Amino acid sequence: MEALSQRIESGDVDTVVLAFTDMQGRLQGKRLHGRYFLDHVVGHGTEGCNYLLAVDVDMNTVDGYAMTSWEQGYGDMEFAMDEQTIRLLPWLPATAMVQCDLEWADHRPVAASPRAILKTQLDRLAERGLVALAGTELELVIYDDTYEEAWRKRYQDLTPANQYNVDYSILGTTRVEPLLRDIRNHMYAAGLDVEGAKGECNFGQHEVGFLFNDALTTADNHAVYKNAAKEIAAQHGKSVTFMAKPNQREGNSCHIHMSFRGDDGELVFWDKEKDARTPMYDRFIAGVLATAADFTLFFAPNINSYKRFADGSFAPTTLGWGLDNRTCAMRLVGRGAGARTENRIPGADANPYLALAAMIAGGLHGIDEELELEPELTGNAYASDKPRVPSTMGAARERFHTSAVVRAALGDEVVEHYANMADIELAAYNATVTDWELVRGFERL
Structure with missing residues (x-):
C-alpha cells in the first residue's frame, strides 16, 4: 500500500480499481480516482450493493436468495481490501487494482462470496x-x-x-x-x-x-x-x-x-x-x-x-x-x-x-x-x-x-x-x- 500511495502521489497512478469476484467468476467493483482513494478509502474502506451476489448473468435482481431481497432493502457490503493483491494494470493507463473480500457491516465475512468459500x-x-x-x-x-x-x-x-x-x-x-x-x-x-x-x-x-x-x-x-x-x-x-x-x-x-x-x-x-x-x-x-x-x-x-x-x-x-x-x-x-x-x-x-x-x-x-x-x-x-x-x-x-x-x-x-x-x-x-x-x-x- 505504501508503494501504491507513492505512485499516486507522484502521478504515476491516477486510477485504482477495487474489485471482487462474483458468483459468475467476473470482476465487479469500482474505479476510484487516486486522490480520493488515498484520502477516503485507505484506512476507511468502501461499499457496494449486496445484490451483486444475488443476480443472474444479465444483472437482473432475482428471487430466492436469503442474504438480499427487495423486502430487505438491498443494503451494502463492505469491500475489504487485500493488500497482498495490489498490482499495476499495464494495459490500462496509470491504473492499479486491489482485490477485495466482502464483509457485512459488523465485519463478518459474506459466506456466499466465492473468495470466502475458498478461504474457508x-x-x-x-x-x-x-x-x-x-x-x-x-x-x-x-x-x-x-x-x-x-x-x-x-x-x-x-x-x-x-x-x-x-x-x-x-x-x-x-x-x-x-x-x-x-x-x-x-x-x-x-x-x-x-x-x-x-x-x-x-x-x-x-x-x-x-x-x-x-x-x-x-x-x-x-x-x-x-x-x-x-x-x-x-x-x-x-x-x-x-x-x-x-x-x-x-x-x-x-x-x-x-x-x-x-x-x-x-x-x-x-x-x-x-x-x-x-x-x-x-x-x-x-x-x-x-x-x-x-x-x-x-x-x-x-x-x-x-x-x-x-x-x-x-x-x-x-x-x-x-x-x-x-x-x-x-x-x-x-x-x-x-x-x-x-x-x-x-x-x-x-x-x-x-x-x-x-x-x-x-x-x-x-x-x-x-x-x-x-x-x-x-x-x-x-x-x-x-x-x-x-x-x-x-x-x-x-x-x-x-x-x-x-x-x-x-x-x-x-x-x-x-x-x-x-x-x-x-x-x-x-x-x-x-x-x-x-x-x-x-x-x-
Missing part, C-alpha cells in the same frame, strides 16, 4: 498443517470480430482467428501473436508467472499458461487474467470467449492441477525414499473422485457447461483416474515435488474460487475418511463402466443440494445460495425459445 477450505487445510498449491489452464477462442460486432450478429457467423486446427502449431500462434504477446507480457507485468501460449483444437482456440501458486493467489490471478484477456482483445479489435462450449467443435476447458504440501513446505503427496505416492495422496484422489458428482455444479456452473461433456472430446464423461491418461476425469502427472492431480472436469466458465474449493473439500473428505483409492483406469475412459459426470445442470444441482458431504464442507447457507443460482438459470433456460427450436419446428412440424 484453506482454513480447514491449515488446521491439518497443510497448504494447497494449484494451477489453472484456461482455453479461449479468439474471433476477429469486435465484441460490438459479435453482439450485432447475435454471436452467429463470427470469424475465428484461425480457420483450422492449430493445436501446438507455431504458424497458428504466429497468426495471432500480436494479441497473444500483449496478453503474455501484460500478465507478466501485472504479477502473474507466465509460462507461454499454444494453439488448441477448435478454430481460433488458444491457451495461455501460468505457473502454479498457492490456491488463493491462483484464483485471484485467474480472475484478473480472464478479465484482462477480454480487455486486451477489445483493444486489438477482437473478441475472446471462455464459454465452455461456444460451438459444435471442441469446448474450452479449465484443467486444474493441485497438490498439497505441509505448512513448512514438506512433500506430503510423495514419498521420496520409496519414489511413490503417499497414502495421503491416494486418499486425496479417492476423495475428489468420490465427491466429483456432488461438486460438479462448482466445476460446471452454467447450462452451456454440460454440452462440453462429450465422448471423444478430451472433456471427461466418466469419473475415473489414470496415470497421464487424458480420457480420465482425474489425470495423475509428475513425480516428486511435481506430483499432482489434474482435474479435467471444469470448463473455462468455472469460477476458480469455487472449483478450487470443491477440489480441496473433496480431497479432505478422502483424507479424513481414509478412503481407499480404486484401481487405476487404463485405456479409454469414455468406454469404461465408471460412474458418469452429471450430464445436465439439473442433475448436478440435485447432487449438490442433497449431498451431506457438500453441506458439511460448505455449510447450509452456501449450499442454498448456489442451489438457488442453479434454479434461476434453469428456469430462465426452460422458458426460452431457442434458435434450434425455431429451425426444427417453424416449418417442419
Whole structure:
C-alpha cells in the first residue's frame, strides 16, 4: 500500500480499481480516482450493493436468495481490501487494482462470496498443517470480430482467428501473436508467472499458461487474467470467449492441477525414499473422485457447461483416474515435488474460487475418511463402466443440494445460495425459445 500511495502521489497512478469476484467468476467493483482513494478509502474502506451476489448473468435482481431481497432493502457490503493483491494494470493507463473480500457491516465475512468459500477450505487445510498449491489452464477462442460486432450478429457467423486446427502449431500462434504477446507480457507485468501460449483444437482456440501458486493467489490471478484477456482483445479489435462450449467443435476447458504440501513446505503427496505416492495422496484422489458428482455444479456452473461433456472430446464423461491418461476425469502427472492431480472436469466458465474449493473439500473428505483409492483406469475412459459426470445442470444441482458431504464442507447457507443460482438459470433456460427450436419446428412440424 505504501508503494501504491507513492505512485499516486507522484502521478504515476491516477486510477485504482477495487474489485471482487462474483458468483459468475467476473470482476465487479469500482474505479476510484487516486486522490480520493488515498484520502477516503485507505484506512476507511468502501461499499457496494449486496445484490451483486444475488443476480443472474444479465444483472437482473432475482428471487430466492436469503442474504438480499427487495423486502430487505438491498443494503451494502463492505469491500475489504487485500493488500497482498495490489498490482499495476499495464494495459490500462496509470491504473492499479486491489482485490477485495466482502464483509457485512459488523465485519463478518459474506459466506456466499466465492473468495470466502475458498478461504474457508484453506482454513480447514491449515488446521491439518497443510497448504494447497494449484494451477489453472484456461482455453479461449479468439474471433476477429469486435465484441460490438459479435453482439450485432447475435454471436452467429463470427470469424475465428484461425480457420483450422492449430493445436501446438507455431504458424497458428504466429497468426495471432500480436494479441497473444500483449496478453503474455501484460500478465507478466501485472504479477502473474507466465509460462507461454499454444494453439488448441477448435478454430481460433488458444491457451495461455501460468505457473502454479498457492490456491488463493491462483484464483485471484485467474480472475484478473480472464478479465484482462477480454480487455486486451477489445483493444486489438477482437473478441475472446471462455464459454465452455461456444460451438459444435471442441469446448474450452479449465484443467486444474493441485497438490498439497505441509505448512513448512514438506512433500506430503510423495514419498521420496520409496519414489511413490503417499497414502495421503491416494486418499486425496479417492476423495475428489468420490465427491466429483456432488461438486460438479462448482466445476460446471452454467447450462452451456454440460454440452462440453462429450465422448471423444478430451472433456471427461466418466469419473475415473489414470496415470497421464487424458480420457480420465482425474489425470495423475509428475513425480516428486511435481506430483499432482489434474482435474479435467471444469470448463473455462468455472469460477476458480469455487472449483478450487470443491477440489480441496473433496480431497479432505478422502483424507479424513481414509478412503481407499480404486484401481487405476487404463485405456479409454469414455468406454469404461465408471460412474458418469452429471450430464445436465439439473442433475448436478440435485447432487449438490442433497449431498451431506457438500453441506458439511460448505455449510447450509452456501449450499442454498448456489442451489438457488442453479434454479434461476434453469428456469430462465426452460422458458426460452431457442434458435434450434425455431429451425426444427417453424416449418417442419
